[in-house]
Structures are given as C-alpha cells and as structure tokens.
Amino acid sequence: CRRITKMSVLQQISPHVKNIKPLDYALLTKRANQIKEELRQGVKKPYKQLLDLTWGDSHRTGVKPLSFVRQVLAACLYPELLNSDKLPMDVKQRAKRLLGICGGGSIGSYTATAGIPEVLHRIAEFLTRRDCGAPSYPKNIFISPGCQWSLMVTNILKVLVNSEASPRIGVLTPVPCYPTTTQSIMGLGGVVVPYHLSEKQGWELQIEELHRALESAKGVCNPFALYVINPGNPSGNVQSRKSIEEVIKFASEKRLFLLADEIYQDLVYGEKSEFISYKRVLTEMGPPFSNTVELASFHSISKGFTGECGLRGGYVELVNLDPAVMKHIYKLFSKDICAPVLGQIALELMVNPPQPGDPSSPLYKMETQYIKASLTQNVKRLHDVVNSLPGFCCQPVQGGGFAFPRLNLPTPAIQKAKRAGMQPDTFYSIKLLEDAGVLVTPGCDYGQKEGTHHVRFGIMTSKDIMEEVLKRLTNFHTRFMKDFS
Amino acid sequence: CRRITKMSVLQQISPHVKNIKPLDYALLTKRANQIKEELRQGVKKPYKQLLDLTWGDSHRTGVKPLSFVRQVLAACLYPELLNSDKLPMDVKQRAKRLLGICGGGSIGSYTATAGIPEVLHRIAEFLTRRDCGAPSYPKNIFISPGCQWSLMVTNILKVLVNSEASPRIGVLTPVPCYPTTTQSIMGLGGVVVPYHLSEKQGWELQIEELHRALESAKGVCNPFALYVINPGNPSGNVQSRKSIEEVIKFASEKRLFLLADEIYQDLVYGEKSEFISYKRVLTEMGPPFSNTVELASFHSISKGFTGECGLRGGYVELVNLDPAVMKHIYKLFSKDICAPVLGQIALELMVNPPQPGDPSSPLYKMETQYIKASLTQNVKRLHDVVNSLPGFCCQPVQGGGFAFPRLNLPTPAIQKAKRAGMQPDTFYSIKLLEDAGVLVTPGCDYGQKEGTHHVRFGIMTSKDIMEEVLKRLTNFHTRFMKDFS
Known part of the structure; x- marks a missing residue:
C-alpha cells in the first residue's frame, strides 16, 4: 500500500521539474560542509578555515554592511531607538518617515503587493535621475523578494512562458x-x-x-524573449552603449521581449567602462524603439554597496508592456502577498542615500568608497595573479561580482576527471577545495563552449580574504599543473 | 508595428494565468484608497478614519509587536546594540548566538536554501514538543518567505501539480x-x-x-491532494481530533496527499476547542496511516502572537514523502535562493520563546496573554453584536483570525445589487465602506453555497478598533435593513 501511494506522487511530478539537472555546485557544497565539520572536530588539514568564493554575498566574506542602512532598519524594527542619542538625526528622521508609510506604523504589516507606494515613487525618481531624465513611473515598478523571484518564480516569466504553448516558448x-x-x-x-x-x-x-542562436531555434521552439545580464554574471563584461543599441535593434526587429538583469549596475571597475541602462538607451534611441520594445529591467539590494542578500529585496521596471499584459502581472503579484518590508525599506535607502550635508553622509561616503576601492583592488589582484599562472587565463573584469577565468587543463587531468565521472572543472574545483580549502564553482554549472573549462571566483570579499585565496590558489595550482603535466 | 508586438505578448500568456478572476476585494480596496485620499483632502464624511478589517494583519490594526522579538531582531541588524545596557541580557545572548549562525556573522548573507540549519533544528524540536513526542526531522522542514509562497508559488504544489497531466490534477x-x-x-x-x-x-x-466532492471530480480531473485549513480561514472552525482522524482515513483510502494549513494554530478561543496538529494525530494513529499518508503542514510568523507578516517567514514540514520526490523539492527550493534571514530568525524566536527565569520572560508572557485576551474578547463581542443584528448570523468562532457571518439580505437589496451588476455581499460591503468607513471582504471572494451571502471580518485588531467597528456596523446595518425592507 505504501509503495503505491508514493509512486503515485512521483508519477505526477511535472516533467519540467524532473528535467532540471542538479548542479555540480551541490556536490561541492556537500563536501565543503563535511570539511567544515572535520575542521570543527580538529581533523588536521593544510588550512584552518574554508574560504568560500562561490557566493555573490559580500557580508559572508568580510565586507561590512553600510552603517546608515543598518541603523535605519534597526530603528524601524525597534522604534524605542528613536529616543536614543546614539543614532544620527537623519537616521531617526528617515526611520520615522518610513514607519509612517508602513501599515499601522509597523514593519510587521503587509504592504501593497507591488510594494509600498512611496517606495515605488522613490525608485521611479531614482531611475529618472540615473537615466538622465528618461521618465519612469511607479505603476510600472514591482518590488519582490529579490530579482530571481521577480524574474522567475514570480511573475514575469510565469506570464510570458505558457507551458502549454506548442511549439514551446524559447528564451535566448x-x-x-x-x-x-x-x-x-x-x-x-x-x-x-x-x-x-x-x-x-x-x-x-x-x-x-x-542571429545564429535565433536560427538554431527554428523547428525547436518559438523564441519569445532575450535575456541579457549587464554587468555580466559570471562574465564580468560591461556592455557599451553601442552594444546595447544593437541588442535593442535586434529585439525590435525580431520582436523579442527584452529581459535585462542589471543588478550589478553599481559595480563597474574598468576605467573605460560605464554602466548605461537598457532603459536609458532605449529611451534615447527614440521612436519606433522607445515606444515599442518591451523591456523588463531588474535591480536588487543584494549586490552593489548595500549587499543585503539576506533581507531579500529587488524590483523590476516594465517598459512598453500592453496594459492587458500588465493586468495579468498585477494579478500574479497580488496572489503572492508582498515582499519583505525591511527589504523594501532597504531599497528605499539604496535609491535615496544620505545627501551631502546630512549627518550620515560622510560615513556613508567613506564606507561605499572603501567597498568600491576594495573590490577594484580584488579584481586587479585576481586578474593579475590568475593570468600569471600557467594554464589560467582571465579576461578583464569590467564589472559585476565575479571573475570567470578559463582553465586550460593538462590532458592527464582531463582524463583523470573523466575516469572519475566528473567534468574537468568540477574535478579541479574539488581538488582546490580538498587541498587548499578554497571553494569556487565550476564552469560547467554556467554553461561554456564545448571543450573549454572555467571556474568562477566571487570578488565581493574583503581584501584580506582575497589575498589569502590568491596565496592558496597559487600554491595549489602550481602543484596541480606539475602533478598532471 | 507597435500593435503587433504587444499582441504577440498577450497571445502567449498562459491560459492558467488568464483564467484567474480578479477578486471583488480589488474593487473595494480601490474605492477605499480613493476614500482615504478624499479624507486626507478634507472631504466631509460621516467618519474621520477608515477602519480596515480585511487583513489578517494584526500590527496594521493596533496589535503591538512582541518586544522580545523586535529587540533580538534589532540587535541582529545593528550589532552595536549588543553593547547597550538598554537591552535585557537574554536578548543580547540570543542575538549573539543567532548572528553566530549567519554567514559571516551578518543577517545580510544568504542562507542555505531550505533555511539556516540551526533554525530548522529548533523548529523540529518545537514540533516534537508540540506534538507530544511525535518525531520531527530538520531534513523534512523547508523555510520560505511565508506559507503562501511555500505552498504555492514555490514548491509543493509546483512539484505536485503537473500542468500537462491529462486528465488535469485536482486539489480538494x-x-x-x-x-x-x-x-x-x-x-x-x-x-x-x-x-x-x-x-x-x-x-x-x-x-x-x-466523498461527494471526490465523486464530482470524476471525468473532470484526477484528484490528487486534499487541502485543509485548521483553524479555519475564513470559517473560524477548529477541527476535533475525531474529525482529523476521519480526514486522515479518507486521505489514506483515496490516496490523497494532505496539505494542512495550520498557520492559526496559536489562536484558539473556544473553551472546548483545542488545536491538535495533523502530524500529531497521524503519528498517534500508528501504521498503516503513520507511515504512508503523505502530509505537508504549514506554519508561519505572520499570525499568532508574533504577527510579523512584513518579515515574511514560514515553513512547511513534509511527512512520508518518497525520497525521490524530496529530491525534486530540494531542487526547486535551491532554485529560489533563500527566505529573508530576519524572517528565519523570527521563526526561531517563535518556536523558542523566553523561558521562565529569563529576564525577558515576564514581559513576553504579559504581551502574549494580552493579545490572546484581546482577541478572545474581540471574537466574543463580534459574535454577540453580529448575532443581535437582524439578518446577520455568525457561527461560533473557535479559532483563527476571522469571523465569516452569514448575511440574509432583503430581496430589494439583492435586486439592487443585481441591477448594479454586483454580488449582493459585495454590494453590502461597498455600502458599508462608503457609509460607515468600515472595510470588510465579501463572501463571494471565498466561495459560498449558491444563494448564501457572507462577509469576512478580521478579528486580529485592538479592542478599541473592534468596538468602533461594531458601533459603526450596528448603525449602518440597522439603517441598511430599514432602507431595503
């Protein structure tokens, strides 16, 4: 009887869910957790601590949260702090104002499902400022618990991807x-x-x-949307205005819905690189592009200087969508209650930071500049060290939270990996973890050209941790290449 | 050109999404927002303030957050507070311990996708205690941003409901x-x-x-799961052990997956009522039930005494699922990043409150008892007043956050509603809003027997607000019944 009941569940599982392959990353974290436990139990290893660069998670790896953000949030959570003389005046004023826009004056209340209206207004103001006047409207902005939610599980793709369409919907x-x-x-x-x-x-x-990709979809699916990540994850590329214009023209010509993941917009390192938003370029291109190309652009508090992954807050701005489609998106968001209120408030703080003259401004400026300088240095150091190692080649990291250097592994290493039933870059990553206590993710999890191998390094970490990683990596890699040469 | 692009989007929308009907509640909140704006602009109305009982959102309507919860969360957010002498010792100890289980010691870091392991452990301990020893295992618990997420958008139904199955999957x-x-x-x-x-x-x-419902599904769909809400929303019913046993036997006999929404478990008012969990009854029934019936049980920080809807935190415990199914559920959770960390921490505080002897214990006890007493009184008052009004009939509210009294509307009112193209209870609710500034939700949004009408009142509010609502309701209802008699 038991067996039959269980089987009945399994038979029902959506094939779309069944077909999702687990990542090699899961294998690595499992082993990493065992190693952590072994270290805790005093097992002797060549290192005392695991260094984990798999996350795009700056606080985890030693970047400090912004004081202004944490102070305002703490005062919102525990309004007794508004009477404290330890908090700057502008922090208290901001917290009071933000509590005033929460239901019942408590961050414990639900909000409107698209987000607190005042926060949506602030975001629209920020976008208009950021995009040099390209107009933005609160009614086109939806707040969600992070961008992955907003993009995927939640509502945008859910509206767009009709699982029963025949042929299936494709996303470039x-x-x-x-x-x-x-x-x-x-x-x-x-x-x-x-x-x-x-x-x-x-x-x-x-x-x-x-063009080639679109051609390849013929007879397979009905390509409907084009997904871009700028600055790139894991690529580290930052698109030029010209490149964005070309993509917009392509989307327009092929009638593709543009999904622009722009969550790393604050993190640009290359001296000649500049983040320009899809929305801005689209607006500045004028008609027929500016009033026809459908665009969803995503941003979040998890990356950039705020780095508050744990609070869960992101938004999407929708441009040029048909009101009939917007209606369905509203409906889907309504079904999903609301995003965490502290995440929404942190969004407000991100798009509306302390201004010159505010008591919190000098510290805020110092902290953000320090983060920027640290990450810029991390990128430079990682790039230089990796490129100095044999068989390793890193493209310039112009922006974002990661480097994705290529690994030209010796044939014996590739053969050994194959015998172990592993992708070569997973094999490398597991050895790096075992021998040097450094956790990175293998390129196979991200997709890569057949026959090429990569690893992804997170660069949002403190300078100290980055130096320690580079030291261990250099030793490990040199030995690895010798062992397998 | 524009027209074609837009149309192409609309044509792709999943019919499942298109078919979702908007709620009448949307109509009511739209008008409520206009009224709020009118009041702000000084338009004269018979009331100065809207009273909104549509939410299951206690902070919004005057219930105070628990000091212990807010103090610990504030200290986790802004660890400088750990040096303050204004916070009780156990608050500081708890905050320190909880920061220790966060990545990099910051609540700004991502967590494991099922939740912080230590919090999962605490929840399992709580469940074992609550269910008088019925064993609970952290690996079967998944934390999510609230129960609706966990149940729906996220992962449980997504795994169970295969949108392409033919016949379709049914949920009772x-x-x-x-x-x-x-x-x-x-x-x-x-x-x-x-x-x-x-x-x-x-x-x-x-x-x-x-049995009747299951029979009705024949030829329509393949019934696969049975969804129960205990204590009921909006019904206010609390199931007896005998009733739960019967449901479990039915699920076992018909091989249905049990989805038990138990988020109101702390709120039981009836003197003879007691919350008993499905998990406990299932375990105590012994084999073959205890080791075969598949159960998902949901709980949350949004309701009960914590009432922290805005933090977004809930969990699901899965019982008797096949490991092969669990694997897919893990995979889906992994795709979804993690639940807000402060929501996870609030879960830990909910399942592990201050103990007798702890400095925070007396205040915690006082606050929770006050909330319980207020809600018990609200329920009694609402029940008595509504039942004293002609054409209104409220069943005893044994638990939960709502009352769902029946409205026997006079025929002229029903006819007038029909002429206005409205459901009769929506018509009543809109008039109650316009004339008395009280916002409730119409029964038609929840489903009701053909020809019957209801309204739903939230009871998680301060006693003052409840009294004011009842005063306005009495005046309005008396006039309404006279006008339409």
Whole structure:
C-alpha cells in the first residue's frame, strides 16, 4: 500500500521539474560542509578555515554592511531607538518617515503587493535621475523578494512562458549564465536558447551570435524573449552603449521581449567602462524603439554597496508592456502577498542615500568608497595573479561580482576527471577545495563552449580574504599543473 | 508595428494565468484608497478614519509587536546594540548566538536554501514538543518567505501539480477558502475541486461531503491532494481530533496527499476547542496511516502572537514523502535562493520563546496573554453584536483570525445589487465602506453555497478598533435593513 501511494506522487511530478539537472555546485557544497565539520572536530588539514568564493554575498566574506542602512532598519524594527542619542538625526528622521508609510506604523504589516507606494515613487525618481531624465513611473515598478523571484518564480516569466504553448516558448540566454535563470525557464516549461558570449573579446555579446542562436531555434521552439545580464554574471563584461543599441535593434526587429538583469549596475571597475541602462538607451534611441520594445529591467539590494542578500529585496521596471499584459502581472503579484518590508525599506535607502550635508553622509561616503576601492583592488589582484599562472587565463573584469577565468587543463587531468565521472572543472574545483580549502564553482554549472573549462571566483570579499585565496590558489595550482603535466 | 508586438505578448500568456478572476476585494480596496485620499483632502464624511478589517494583519490594526522579538531582531541588524545596557541580557545572548549562525556573522548573507540549519533544528524540536513526542526531522522542514509562497508559488504544489497531466490534477479545497490558494492551484494548471464546510455545524468539515466532492471530480480531473485549513480561514472552525482522524482515513483510502494549513494554530478561543496538529494525530494513529499518508503542514510568523507578516517567514514540514520526490523539492527550493534571514530568525524566536527565569520572560508572557485576551474578547463581542443584528448570523468562532457571518439580505437589496451588476455581499460591503468607513471582504471572494451571502471580518485588531467597528456596523446595518425592507 505504501509503495503505491508514493509512486503515485512521483508519477505526477511535472516533467519540467524532473528535467532540471542538479548542479555540480551541490556536490561541492556537500563536501565543503563535511570539511567544515572535520575542521570543527580538529581533523588536521593544510588550512584552518574554508574560504568560500562561490557566493555573490559580500557580508559572508568580510565586507561590512553600510552603517546608515543598518541603523535605519534597526530603528524601524525597534522604534524605542528613536529616543536614543546614539543614532544620527537623519537616521531617526528617515526611520520615522518610513514607519509612517508602513501599515499601522509597523514593519510587521503587509504592504501593497507591488510594494509600498512611496517606495515605488522613490525608485521611479531614482531611475529618472540615473537615466538622465528618461521618465519612469511607479505603476510600472514591482518590488519582490529579490530579482530571481521577480524574474522567475514570480511573475514575469510565469506570464510570458505558457507551458502549454506548442511549439514551446524559447528564451535566448547567454552562455555562460547564472544557472538559476536557465533552471527557472526550464521549470516553467520554456526552452533555453543559448547564445555564446565571446570570451576572447572579453565576453562581449555579439549580434551575429544572436542571429545564429535565433536560427538554431527554428523547428525547436518559438523564441519569445532575450535575456541579457549587464554587468555580466559570471562574465564580468560591461556592455557599451553601442552594444546595447544593437541588442535593442535586434529585439525590435525580431520582436523579442527584452529581459535585462542589471543588478550589478553599481559595480563597474574598468576605467573605460560605464554602466548605461537598457532603459536609458532605449529611451534615447527614440521612436519606433522607445515606444515599442518591451523591456523588463531588474535591480536588487543584494549586490552593489548595500549587499543585503539576506533581507531579500529587488524590483523590476516594465517598459512598453500592453496594459492587458500588465493586468495579468498585477494579478500574479497580488496572489503572492508582498515582499519583505525591511527589504523594501532597504531599497528605499539604496535609491535615496544620505545627501551631502546630512549627518550620515560622510560615513556613508567613506564606507561605499572603501567597498568600491576594495573590490577594484580584488579584481586587479585576481586578474593579475590568475593570468600569471600557467594554464589560467582571465579576461578583464569590467564589472559585476565575479571573475570567470578559463582553465586550460593538462590532458592527464582531463582524463583523470573523466575516469572519475566528473567534468574537468568540477574535478579541479574539488581538488582546490580538498587541498587548499578554497571553494569556487565550476564552469560547467554556467554553461561554456564545448571543450573549454572555467571556474568562477566571487570578488565581493574583503581584501584580506582575497589575498589569502590568491596565496592558496597559487600554491595549489602550481602543484596541480606539475602533478598532471 | 507597435500593435503587433504587444499582441504577440498577450497571445502567449498562459491560459492558467488568464483564467484567474480578479477578486471583488480589488474593487473595494480601490474605492477605499480613493476614500482615504478624499479624507486626507478634507472631504466631509460621516467618519474621520477608515477602519480596515480585511487583513489578517494584526500590527496594521493596533496589535503591538512582541518586544522580545523586535529587540533580538534589532540587535541582529545593528550589532552595536549588543553593547547597550538598554537591552535585557537574554536578548543580547540570543542575538549573539543567532548572528553566530549567519554567514559571516551578518543577517545580510544568504542562507542555505531550505533555511539556516540551526533554525530548522529548533523548529523540529518545537514540533516534537508540540506534538507530544511525535518525531520531527530538520531534513523534512523547508523555510520560505511565508506559507503562501511555500505552498504555492514555490514548491509543493509546483512539484505536485503537473500542468500537462491529462486528465488535469485536482486539489480538494474547502468552501469557503482563502482565495490565494484557489488562484494558485488554477495558476499552476490544477483544478479546484470544492468541498463545502457545513455552516450550520459551525463550519465543520464533513466526510460525506468529501466523498461527494471526490465523486464530482470524476471525468473532470484526477484528484490528487486534499487541502485543509485548521483553524479555519475564513470559517473560524477548529477541527476535533475525531474529525482529523476521519480526514486522515479518507486521505489514506483515496490516496490523497494532505496539505494542512495550520498557520492559526496559536489562536484558539473556544473553551472546548483545542488545536491538535495533523502530524500529531497521524503519528498517534500508528501504521498503516503513520507511515504512508503523505502530509505537508504549514506554519508561519505572520499570525499568532508574533504577527510579523512584513518579515515574511514560514515553513512547511513534509511527512512520508518518497525520497525521490524530496529530491525534486530540494531542487526547486535551491532554485529560489533563500527566505529573508530576519524572517528565519523570527521563526526561531517563535518556536523558542523566553523561558521562565529569563529576564525577558515576564514581559513576553504579559504581551502574549494580552493579545490572546484581546482577541478572545474581540471574537466574543463580534459574535454577540453580529448575532443581535437582524439578518446577520455568525457561527461560533473557535479559532483563527476571522469571523465569516452569514448575511440574509432583503430581496430589494439583492435586486439592487443585481441591477448594479454586483454580488449582493459585495454590494453590502461597498455600502458599508462608503457609509460607515468600515472595510470588510465579501463572501463571494471565498466561495459560498449558491444563494448564501457572507462577509469576512478580521478579528486580529485592538479592542478599541473592534468596538468602533461594531458601533459603526450596528448603525449602518440597522439603517441598511430599514432602507431595503
């Protein structure tokens, strides 16, 4: 009887869910957790501590939260603090104002499902400022518990990807790409149509490749949306205005819905690089582009200087959507209660930081500049060290939270990996973890050109941790290459 | 060109999403927001303030957050507070311990996708205690941003409801029922199979009705799960052990997956009522039930004494699931990043409150007892007043956050509503809003027996607000019945 009941469940599982492959990352974290436990129990290893660069999670790896953000949030949570003389005046004023826009004056209340209206207004103001006057409207902005939610599970792809469409809906997706995106497209019954970024051009997006990808979808699916990540994860590329214009023209010509993941917009390191938003370029291109190309652009508090992954807060701005479609998106958001209120408040603080003259301004400026300087140095150091190692080649990291260097592994290493039933870069990553206590993610989880191998390093970490990682990596890699030469 | 692009989007929208009907509640809140704006602009009305009893949101309507919870959370957010002499010692110790289980010691870090392991352990301990020894295992518990997420958008129904199955998957769902549940089942491509709770038996769940409902699904869909809400929303019913046993036997016999929404478990008012969990009854029934019936039970920080809707935190415990199914559920949770860390921490505080002897214990006890006493009084007052009004009839509210009294509207009122193209209870609710500034939700949003009408009142509010509501309701209702007699 038991057996039959269980089987009945399994038979029902959606094939879209069944088809999602687990990541090699899961294998690595499992082993990492065992190693942590072994270290705790005093097992002797060549290192005392695991260094984990797999996350895009700056606080985890030693970057300090912004004092202004934490002070305002603490005062909102525990309003007794408004009477304290330990908090700056502008912190208390901000907290009071923000509590005033919460239901019943408590961050414990639900909010409107798209987000607190005043926060949506602030975001729209920020976007208009950021995009040099390109107008933004609160009614087109939806707050959600982080961008992955907003993009995927929640509502945008859910509206777009009709799992029963025949042929299936396709989404053009970069290679390499953050895997939750591809998994979610598949989980919703969509088809991932890969386009390759050009590694030797610093992971540039190339229009000919978009054409090729679109062609490849013929007879397979109905390509409907084009997903771009700028600055790139894991690529580290930052698109130029010209590149964005080309993508918009392509989307317009092929009638593709543009999904622009722009959550790393604050993190640009390259001296000649500048973040320009899709929304801005689209607006400045004028008609027919500016009033026809459908665009969803995503941003979040998890990255950049705020780095508050744990609070869960992101938003999407929708441009040029038909009101009939907007109606369905509203409906889906309504079904989903609301995003965490402290995440919404942190969004407000991110788009509306202390201004010159405010008591919190000098410290805020110092802290953000310090983070920027640290990450810029991390990127430079990682790039230089990795490129100094044999068989390792890192493109310039112009922006974002990661570097994705290529690993030219010796044939014996590749053969050994194959015998162990592993992807070569997973094999490398597991050895790096075992021998040097450094946790990175293998390129196979992100997609890569057949026959090439990579690893992804998170760069949002303190300078000290980065130096220690580079020291261990250098020793490990040198030995590894010798062992397998 | 524009027109074609837009149309192409609309054509792709999943029919499951298109078919979700907007709620009448949306109509009411729209008007309520206009009224609020009018009041702000000084427009004269018979009331100065809107009273909104549509939410299950206690802080919004005057219930105070628990000091212990807010103090610990504030200290986790802003660890400088650990040096303050204003916070009790146990608050500081708890905050320190909880920061120790966060990545990098910051609540700004991501956590494991199922939740922080230590919090999962605490929840399992709590469940074992609550269920008098019925064992609970952390690996079967998943934390999510609230129960609706966990149940719906996220992962449980997503795994269970295969949108492409033919015949479609059916979920037996109570009438009346919180509408996000039914909407989500439909949004995922499932079929809602309604079973009616028996109003005249105090909204009891009756097994014959489950049989009838199951029979009704023949030829329509493949019924696969049975969804129960205990204590009921909006019904206010609390199931007896005997009733739960019957439901479990039915689920076992018919091989249905049990989805038990138990988020109101702390709120029981009836003197003869007691909350007993499905998990406990299932365990105590022994084999073959205890080791075969598949159960998902949901709980949350949004309701009960904590009332922290805005933090977004809930969990699901899964019982008797096949490991192969669990694997897919893990995979889906992994795709979804993690639940807000402060919500996870608030869960830990809920399942592990201050103990006798702890400095925070007396205040915690006082605050929770005050909330319980207020809500018990609200329920009694609402029940008595509503039942004293002609054409109104409220079943005893034994538990939960709502009362769902029946409205026997005079024929002229029903006719007038029909002429206005409205459901009669929506018509009543809109007039109550316009004339008395009291916002409630109409029964038609929850489902009700053909020809019957209801309104739902939230009872999680301060006593003052409840009294003011009852005064306005009495005046309004008396006039309404006279006008339409």
